[in-house]
Amino acid sequence: xxxxxxxxxxxxxxxxxxxxxxxxxxxxxxxxxxxxxxxxxxxxxxxxxxxxxxxxxxxxxxxxxxxxxxxxxxxxxxxxxxxxxxxxxxxxxxxxxxxxxxxxxxxxxxxxxxxxxxxxxxxxxxxxxxxxxxxxxxxxxxxxxxxxxxxxxxxxxxxxxxxxxxxxxxxxxxxxxxxxxxxxxxxxxxxxxxxxxxxxxxxxxxxxxxxxxxxxxxxxxxxxxxxxxxxxxxxxxxxxxxxxxxxxxxxxxxxxxxxxxxxxxxxxxxxxxxxxxxxxxxxxxxxxxxxxxxxxxxxxxxxxxxxxx
Amino acid sequence: xxxxxxxxxxxxxxxxxxxxxxxxxxxxxxxxxxxxxxxxxxxxxxxxxxxxxxxxxxxxxxxxxxxxxxxxxxxxxxxxxxxxxxxxxxxxxxxxxxxxxxxxxxxxxxxxxxxxxxxxxxxxxxxxxxxxxxxxxxxxxxxxxxxxxxxxxxxxxxxxxxxxxxxxxxxxxxxxxxxxxxxxxxxxxxxxxxxxxxxxxxxxxxxxxxxxxxxxxxxxxxxxxxxxxxxxxxxxxxxxxxxxxxxxxxxxxxxxxxxxxxxxxxxxxxxxxxxxxxxxxxxxxxxxxxxxxxxxxxxxxxxxxxxxxxxxxxxxxxxxxxxxxxxxxxxxxxxxxxxxxxxxxxxxxxxxxxxxxxxxxxxxxxxxxxxxxxxxxxxxxxxxxxxxxxxxxxxxxxxxxxxxxxxxxxxxxxxxxxxx
Numbered sequence: 001x002x003x004x005x006x007x008x009x010x011x012x013x014x015x016x017x018x019x020x021x022x023x024x025x026x027x028x029x030x031x032x033x034x035x036x037x038x039x040x041x042x043x044x045x046x047x048x049x050x051x052x053x054x055x056x057x058x059x060x061x062x063x064x065x066x067x068x069x070x071x072x073x074x075x076x077x078x079x080x081x082x083x084x085x086x087x088x089x090x091x092x093x094x095x096x097x098x099x100x101x102x103x104x105x106x107x108x109x110x111x112x113x114x115x116x117x118x119x120x121x122x123x124x125x126x127x128x129x130x131x132x133x134x135x136x137x138x139x140x141x142x143x144x145x146x147x148x149x150x151x152x153x154x155x156x157x158x159x160x161x162x163x164x165x166x167x168x169x170x171x172x173x174x175x176x177x178x179x180x181x182x183x184x185x186x187x188x189x190x191x192x193x194x195x196x197x198x199x200x201x202x203x204x205x206x207x208x209x210x211x212x213x214x215x216x217x218x219x220x221x222x223x224x225x226x227x228x229x230x231x232x233x234x235x236x237x238x239x240x241x242x243x244x245x246x247x248x249x250x251x252x253x254x255x256x257x258x259x260x261x262x263x264x265x266x267x268x269x270x271x272x273x274x275x276x277x278x279x280x281x282x283x284x285x286x287x288x289x290x291x292x293x294x295x296x297x298x299x300x301x302x303x304x305x306x307x308x309x
Numbered sequence: 310x311x312x313x314x315x316x317x318x319x320x321x322x323x324x325x326x327x328x329x330x331x332x333x334x335x336x337x338x339x340x341x342x343x344x345x346x347x348x349x350x351x352x353x354x355x356x357x358x359x360x361x362x363x364x365x366x367x368x369x370x371x372x373x374x375x376x377x378x379x380x381x382x383x384x385x386x387x388x389x390x391x392x393x394x395x396x397x398x399x400x401x402x403x404x405x406x407x408x409x410x411x412x413x414x415x416x417x418x419x420x421x422x423x424x425x426x427x428x429x430x431x432x433x434x435x436x437x438x439x440x441x442x443x444x445x446x447x448x449x450x451x452x453x454x455x456x457x458x459x460x461x462x463x464x465x466x467x468x469x470x471x472x473x474x475x476x477x478x479x480x481x482x483x484x485x486x487x488x489x490x491x492x493x494x495x496x497x498x499x500x501x502x503x504x505x506x507x508x509x510x511x512x513x514x515x516x517x518x519x520x521x522x523x524x525x526x527x528x529x530x531x532x533x534x535x536x537x538x539x540x541x542x543x544x545x546x547x548x549x550x551x552x553x554x555x556x557x558x559x560x561x562x563x564x565x566x567x568x569x570x571x572x573x574x575x576x577x578x579x580x581x582x583x584x585x586x587x588x589x590x591x592x593x594x595x596x597x598x599x600x601x602x603x604x605x606x607x608x609x610x611x612x613x614x615x616x617x618x619x620x621x622x623x624x625x626x627x628x629x630x631x632x633x634x635x636x637x638x639x640x641x642x643x644x645x646x647x648x649x650x651x652x653x654x655x656x657x658x659x660x661x662x663x664x665x666x667x668x669x670x671x672x673x674x675x676x677x678x679x680x681x682x683x684x685x686x687x688x689x690x691x692x693x694x695x696x697x698x699x700x701x702x703x704x705x706x707x708x709x710x711x712x713x714x715x716x717x718x719x720x721x722x723x724x725x726x727x728x729x
Contacts, residue, residue: 056564058403070568070577077571079402079467080459086396090403093340093385094443095564115392116399123390 021066021074021259024272024294026168026198027104027133028259031057031074033171034102034131037178044179053098053182056091060084060105063133063199072256075104082113085120085130092126100185102178104131111147114158120190121159127185128160129178130192133168135199155192168195169295171258172279197298200272206300207273207292212307214273215291219266222286224251226266254280254287263287312556314380318372318549325511325540326352327369329477330359331549332518334373334382337557338475339443340404342387342397346450347486348541349479353388353448360386373551383558394453398460398476401447405474405531406467406571408440409563412556416527416600421592425469425529430567439527440565441473444557448477451491461501466578468585469529470570475522476503477534479541482683482713490712492683497533498658499687502585504593505533506604506655507623507681511545517605517655522557524600528593535657537623537682537713590659598661605655608668611639612648618668618677618703619651620688621726624713625680626653628722641727650674657681660691662699669703676704680726684711 021028038055047053059075060083079087088103095101103120110117110132120128132151155163161184166174174195181191197203207214219226228250235242254277255264262271275293289295297303323331329352333341341360343353357363358370365371377384391397414422414437422437431440449457464471478497481487497505504525508514518534525532569577597604611632621629629651632638642649650668668674677696679689689707696705708729714720 056566066574070572070574073566073568075572076564076566076568077406078573079399080395080463080573082395083399083402083460083463086391086399087403090340090342090400090405091407091564093400093404094407094409094562096409096562099564101564113396116396119390119392119396119400125385 021063022201022272023260023262023270024200024274024276025063025259026195026200026274027063028074029168029171029274029276030104030131030133030174030195030198031259032257033174034178035073036171036175038100038182040175040179041182050098053100056088056095056099056101058084058088058091058101058103060109062106062109072259074259082109082116084109085113086116089116089120089123089126100182102129102131104133106133107135107146107149111149118158124188127188128190129181129185130160130190132192132194133198134194134196135202136197151192151194160190160192162189163192163194165194165196167295167298168198169274169276169293170279171276172281197294200274200294203294203298203300204272207303210300210304212292212300212303215275215289215293216268216271216273217263217277218268218288218290220286220288222284224284225249229266251283254282311380312554314382314553314555316373316376316380316551316553318376318551320546321368321372321549322544322546323369323511323549324351324542324544325508325514325536326542327355328511328514329508329518329534329536330355331551332515333446333475334359334377335515335519335551335553336444336522337554338446338522339383339558340385340387340401340445341447342391342400342404342445343448344391344394344397344453345388346452347479348481348538349448349450349477349536351541352477352479353386356384356386356446357388360384362386362388373549376551380553380555382553382555394449394457395460397447397449397453398457398464401445401474401476402460402464402467402471404443404445406470407442407562407564408470409565410441410560411438412441414439414527416524416596424588424592429469429570430565439472441526441557441560442562443560444473444475444522444526446475446477448479450487451478451480451493452487452489454478454491454493454496458496458500461496461503463573464531465501465503465585466573466581467570468581468589470567471531472526472529473522474531475518475534476531477536480535480537480683482537485538490684492685493533493535494657494683494687495685497535499685501533502590503531503533504597504659505535505657507535507657508540509623509626509655511540511543512547513605514540520600520603520605524596524604528596530589530593539624539713594659594661595663597656597659598663601654601661601664607653608650608664609633609653610650611642615648615650615672616675617646617649618665618674619646619649619726620677620679620681620692621651621653622655622657622681622688624682624720625722625726626655629653629726631723638723638727645727657687658691660688660695662695665692665695666699666701669701674703676706678706678708678729680708680722680729682710682713684709
């Protein structure tokens, strides 16, 4: 009897993830841009000490609550599913005039508590900057396809003056954007910022399926941390008794700032090609990216065209 | 700056809902959120009027509102904006967790402060003051306890940052205008593990509410206030003298960062759950015993050698007060039970074990009869557990009425007690 080919099994993909955000995770890149935007706002307005404004970043459940980064201030609060925006509305009632509440939720949380997004959009007492991490699928719980969402139309009807789509990996551009949004927040404007394609695992899979070869970061010899790692190796070999007095690392601003394991470990093999380091303001200017990245585009079709050229 | 404002408005007719509003105002509540529904809509409705979101259209809000305006009282009320109970509770949580100010300790010792606040970012405060922010009240009808369960359960994960939050639930136990007959004492006590009170009379509900804010803010935990249909709507005439805590109302505002407490992820909450069950809850039980009268409770004794301990809550408690003034009822009580000691309190959970053990060691108590309304026997089960755990030679008997018997004609709870 002729053997019949088994039909290909199409199952949903659930990735094995580290218990912190993945290297290249767009959530953490947006988080950095939010905080950096506030720093730049203060610098631009020459605000120092008690005059400075500060962000209260109120997030939702989902990839944002993966453990491991909270000591480095990825977000300030996470409560229950769909709660980011409404907890933020409560905080606005009780926080100081020097605090700017920026809220965030995933596309799952967006649909889960559309009510709260509308409450913030219609609340005349405060401005609102609400970030949506748009994965296109609900990645955290196994890749369910969410409700079809048209953020542009829905955002306007929910009371937001503007819906701005950003590439989450353009960290410098996004920091500049958030800097300008702070003023609009004080004018009680409501802005919805949609970070499209925050899940690099998804996009890397799609890129591989299309035969695209994605790039990786590079650090030059001038990198303070690379230099320090070499020095530490030497001490370990030649003067091991001094090892215990050495700090764990020297700089790591890029790895901690972007919450990236690949940068922290200086390991390009685990780089997910998000490309955020292209725009990261490294103090020694030793960070670069080689090849295609999702900072170029989060659209696989566009990346294909770029790959051919 | 004035820290208190005395307002005497003379004799006024108020409902149970308005009595809770009265207590909240005395505590200096600054933010109220709610999702309306019978029998509790009126509670937030009054706050909405006082906050000038709606026209003031009843004697209570007109006279109290005028006095609050003069006192520069700050009040924000969200009703129409909060589109369901989870959002009402969520907004209340956000308003509560901002601890931008301090107050001196009133109820807790140094060691207790260390236990409650010692792991937070305020741990280094040398004076061991209480970090405080806005006092907040949120309210919903009983169904809200189910729909907002996620928010309410999560609130217990951010103890002690939720001190200063009062949650009022209007139970429609006869399903007069609801699709379920529900007893929210179950949810608050058994599921959320949150201190919860059943208010028993519009005449004194305000005192319990005000003092709950004072005590539980220091203990860093929210508290639940449950009312049945009758209590919420029933009107009484009172002498409305308010002593408003303006210092609490005018506190400084600020969000203080503490991701270990305010980011509810497994590694953060797991140790706190253990701490809540093993260390904080026993301490809260002790504080409730110490402040039993402040929280509206009393122990009444009839006769010198009581063998029966009556535990009366909610409407049972209100009717039981008649025994004090009615000689005929007292005789009926004596012929039914002999000498008795009665624990009449509003607290449902956690029950103050030490109070019972004290009474049992002091008197020849042989049985405890528990009179509570609602299907879950929340107090009965706690006392049964206490007797079994401590190996006490006392019987605990349930004398519950599962559902509010009648709402329009007053049911005689005292007759139920004397017939049981």
